[in-house]
Amino acid sequence: MKLRLAASVALALGIALGGSGCAMVTYQATTEKYDASDGLSANVGPLDVRNALVVSDDGVDGNLIFTVVNTSADDAELAIQFEGDSGRTTSTLDVPGNSTVVLGGEEEPILLEGIGTIPGSLLPVYFQTGDSAGEQLTLPVLDGGLPEYSAFVP
Structure with missing residues (x-):
């Protein structure tokens, strides 16, 4: 009787370890944050910039499209800066508190000239807001070859 009980326990333990053993020692890739689309993301103070990219067919002018989420109750201004043919250019975007703004969706994309x-x-x-440290992203410049970006070519 004791032998049968010991064999049953050993079998149950073997099945449990065999079925879950890999999960105990294997690296879990789902715990890593990554950009699941074509653009890049950053957290700038209370603003979360998501899936930022530039669309241009000729490399002269480009439309900046992205989503920005304001995680605070206060309104914020996002400064967007790049170095172009005519020098450093800065644009600003007002983001209401506790809201999401989609440039290239509900809002027009920002035209980056030159x-x-x-x-x-x-x-x-470069993205910056208020007194917080800014973040520079090296954004991909895509053409209108893909249907989802063809409407955003300047």
């Missing part, structure tokens, strides 16, 4: 960056290249763009 980017001097051909599609397939990267364009450094």
Whole structure:
């Protein structure tokens, strides 16, 4: 009787370890944050910039499209800066408190003139709000070849 009980316990333990053993020692990739789309993301103070990218067919002018989420109750102003053919250019975007603004969705994209960056290249763009430290993202410049971006070509 004791032998049967010991064998049953050993079998149950073997099945439990065999069925879950890999999960105990294997790296879990789902715990890593990553950008699941074509653009890049950053957290700038209370503002979360998501899926930022530039669309341009000729590399002269480009439309900046992204989503920004204001996680605070206070209104915030997002400064967007890039170095183009005519020098440093800064644009601003007002983001109401506890809201989401989608440029290229509900709002028009921001036109970046004179980017001097051909599609397939990267364009450094700096995002900053209030007194918080800003973040520079090296954004991909895409053309209108994909249907989801063709409407955003300037």
